[in-house]
Amino acid sequence: MKTTFDRSQIPQAQKPRTFYFPEFDRFKLSNGLEIVFARHEKLPILAFQLVINSGANFDDSGKEGLASFVSDLIPEGTTTKSSFDFSHALEDLGTQFSTHADWNGAFLEMIAIKKQLQPSIDLLCDALFNPAFDKDEIERTRKRLLNQRLRIADNAGSIAHEKFAEEIYGKTRYGIPVSGNSRQIKQFSQDDVLSFYKKAYQPQNATLIIVGDLTTAEAKKLAEENFGKWQNTVLYKITEPQFSLNEQQKLFLVHKENAQQAEIRIGHLGVDRSNPDYFSVALLNQILGGYFLSRINLNLREDKGYTYGVSSRFITRKALGVFMVNTAVETKFAIDSVKEIIKEIENIQQEMVSDEELEQAKGYLAGIFPLAFESGSQIAAGLSNITVFNLEDDYYRTYRDKIAAVTKEQVWEAAKKYLHPQKLSIVVCTDKNHVEAEFEKNFDVEVSIYKKEK
Numbered sequence: 343m344k345t346t347f348d349r350s351q352i353p354q355a356q357k358p359r360t361f362y363f364p365e366f367d368r369f370k371l372s373n374g375l376e377i378v379f380a381r382h383e384k385l386p387i388l389a390f391q392l393v394i395n396s397g398a399n400f401d402d403s404g405k406e407g408l409a410s411f412v413s414d415l416i417p418e419g420t421t422t423k424s425s426f427d428f429s430h431a432l433e434d435l436g437t438q439f440s441t442h443a444d445w446n447g448a449f450l451e452m453i454a455i456k457k458q459l460q461p462s463i464d465l466l467c468d469a470l471f472n473p474a475f476d477k478d479e480i481e482r483t484r485k486r487l488l489n490q491r492l493r494i495a496d497n498a499g500s501i502a503h504e505k506f507a508e509e510i511y512g513k514t515r516y517g518i519p520v521s522g523n524s525r526q527i528k529q530f531s532q533d534d535v536l537s538f539y540k541k542a543y544q545p546q547n548a549t550l551i552i553v554g555d556l557t558t559a560e561a562k563k564l565a566e567e568n569f570g571k572w573q574n575t576v577l578y579k580i581t582e583p584q585f586s587l588n589e590q591q592k593l594f595l596v597h598k599e600n601a602q603q604a605e606i607r608i609g610h611l612g613v614d615r616s617n618p619d620y621f622s623v624a625l626l627n628q629i630l631g632g633y634f635l636s637r638i639n640l641n642l643r644e645d646k647g648y649t650y651g652v653s654s655r656f657i658t659r660k661a662l663g664v665f666m667v668n669t670a671v672e673t674k675f676a677i678d679s680v681k682e683i684i685k686e687i688e689n690i691q692q693e694m695v696s697d698e699e700l701e702q703a704k705g706y707l708a709g710i711f712p713l714a715f716e717s718g719s720q721i722a723a724g725l726s727n728i729t730v731f732n733l734e735d736d737y738y739r740t741y742r743d744k745i746a747a748v749t750k751e752q753v754w755e756a757a758k759k760y761l762h763p764q765k766l767s768i769v770v771c772t773d774k775n776h777v778e779a780e781f782e783k784n785f786d787v788e789v790s791i792y793k794k795e796k
Contacts, residue, residue, distance in 0.1 A: 361712040363738035366725060367558050371570050374546035378725050379561040380553045382718045386456040388554030389718035390466065391726050394448040395549075396542035398520040399661065400580055404529075406515060407522015411483065411530055412538050413443040416450065418479040421472040425479055428465065437462040439469070444520055445659045446730045448542070453719055456555055463568050470543070471572065475535045484527055491524045495794040498598050498605040499670065502771040505596050505790075506607035509767045510664055514583040524795035541578040545569065549729045553718040582661045587611055588765045593680070593785035596792050597774040604676035604772035608683050609666035610762050615658040615731040621744045622756040627656050628703040629695050629753065630686065631667055635702055637686045638667065646682065648675040656760075660731065665761070673772045677780050680768060687763045694750045708742045 366380035382389075398409045417439060419425040432439050438453040450470065454462035494500045504519060511517035521527070550569060552561050587610055613623055624632075631638040631654025642648045652669035667687075671679045715721050715738070724738055734740075770777070774789055781787050 361715075361742070363715060363724065364553075364721060366735070367561075369562060369565075371545065371566060373570065373572055373574060374544075375565070375569055375572065376549040376729070377561070377565045378549060378551045378729060379556070379558060380721055380725060381556065381558070382553050382721055383555045385718070386555055387718055388454050388456060388459060388552065388556070389722040390450075390452040390454070390463075390553075391551040391719075391722045392450040392466075392470065393549045393551065393726055393729055394450075394542055395547045395730075396538075396578065397443050397445050397447040399445055399515055399582065400538075400542060400578065401515055401522075403515075404526065405522075405534060406518040406526045407487075407520070408526075408530060408534060408538050409448055409542070410443040410521045411487070411527070412535050412542075413441045413448045414483050414487075415475055415479060415535060416441045416469050416473055418483065419474040419476050420468045421474050422468060425476075428469065431465055432462075435462055435465075437465065439466065445516070445661070449726070451719070451722075459564075463564065467568055473539065475532055475539070477532055480530070480532060480535065484530065487521060487527050488524055490521075491527065491795050495792065498601055498603065498771040499668075501596055501598065501792050502605035502607045502769050503668075505594060505771070506609070506666065506767065506769045507664075509592075509594055509769065510609070510611060511585065514585070516583075516661070540575055544574045544577060545572045546574050547577055549726075551722045551725045551729065553722045553725070585611055585662050587762055588767060591764055591766045591768070591786065593768040593770065593781055593787045595774050595778060595781060595787055595789045596769065596771040597789065598771055598792060599773055601772045602673060603670050604673045604679075604770050604777070605668075605670050606676065606679060606683070607666060607668050607769040608680065608766055609654075609664055610765055610767060612656045612663045612665040613658060613760060614662050615660060615733075617658075619752075619756050619759070620658075622748050622752040623656050623760055624707070625700065625703050625745065625748050626690070626753050626756045626760070627654055627665075628707060629699050630654050630690050630757075632703070633706055635706075637690065637699075638683060641682055641686060642669065642671070642679060646675075646678070648672070648679050648682075652679075652683070658731075673776050676770055676772060676777050677784065680770065681784070684763055684766065687761055687766075691754075691757045691761055691763070694754045697750070700748075700750055700753065704745055704748070707745050711742060 364380045364382060366378055369377050401408050419428055435458040436455055441450050452466050508517045630636055638652050642652045648671045649669045654667040656665050657663045667683050715724055728737055
């Protein structure tokens with residue numbers, strides 16, 4: 343079948359589809375628990391997300407990974423149900439329940455059908471208020487995490503990623519993985535778990551997000567009846583460390599014997615989520631390496647054929663995040679790939695992006711935006727972001743307008759302000775025997791050998 347469509351030309355961005363982020367209510371229980379509720383009547387399903395404001399950054403020195411460890415244990419049995427019985431009860435109700443922790447907090451997430459709402463809430467509250475932290479479950483979870491750490495040795499991408507964080511954040515908590523290293527994981531005791539749980543899992547340190555087919559009055563009643571008796575203790579606080587950029591560009595070559603590919607991570611400290619230039623930075627990144635039509639991807643993939651994909655990100659957190667470019671290439675292309683990435687970072691600082699680049703990036707971000715909020719659980723995740731990062735209530739309703747308002751001049755200013763090509767940390771994980779000599783001709787190189795954790 344013949345077509346007149348010209349596939350050599352990039353289609354013009356179409357008018358973004360209509361998008362409406364729901365209005366939501368906020369209220370607080372007498373114990374300090376914040377409630378955020380949004381009515382969503384599309385399906386008879388409710389989504390819950392309990393946000394605990396103490397994440398991996400609250401781990402004490404020597405116990406890095408404890409916040410994640412505690413989060414992993416929450417679904418593994420209560421004082422009334424074994425891990426198996428708890429999981430089986432969820433399955434009987436058709437209820438999904440999961441937990442995790444990251445740098446911004448710990449999260450308990452549940453999706454339940456409306457006709458099974460109360461028994462599902464009962465299970466959520468049982469896990470939250472009565473976790474068993476059984477010694478056998480602690481050991482089983484420890485064994486699983488230690489096995490994951492052992493597998494890192496076979497994954498050059500993970501090795502490069504962890505080395506990059508170590509060089510960017512140094513000896514602060516952020517230089518160690520969220521789940522900790524083997525040394526810390528081996529030392530977690532039941533007392534450690536109980537201590538972190540008691541100081542972090544408190545209503546004054548949490549927000550409950552409810553999205554679904556309820557009225558505001560029903561949501562308030564549900565919250566008060568099920569979470570109103572949750573008690574506070576002394577709240578634990580931390581002081582975030584201060585970070586600074588490297589003095590100069592440096593390449594860290596991590597030796598992985600017989601590696602056929604090179605995993606590359608390039609970047610430096612970035613911005614925090616409250617940065618007033620956030621939307622300019624978002625478009626800067628999109629044009630540089632944020633999607634298929636970005637400069638770095640068109641260079642390394644489409645023009646040079648070095649890689650199947652390369653991307654850049656400004657990873658934002660409550661604390662200072664990072665700017666990072668990551669890719670994997672054949673080892674023989676590693677040196678040229680690093681040079682080309684640095685060249686693109688330098689080039690975007692030297693002159694304004696084109697009108698076409700800016701409009702394509704805006705069109706992409708505006709076009710995919712509604713896809714992130716089609717379900718109740720996606721809306722709950724959006725409300726979680728508003729809560730965690732203290733964003734304006736109308737953040738999602740005005741997002742596309744703010745993206746549309748960014749100018750070429752603002753993108754250029756963001757490039758000059760937030761990109762630092764002379765202070766990049768460059769991590770390459772591959773077999774050093776194929777690249778070390780050539781890298782040393784072009785960069786200040788520090789070589790290390792990855793040691794498998796025991």
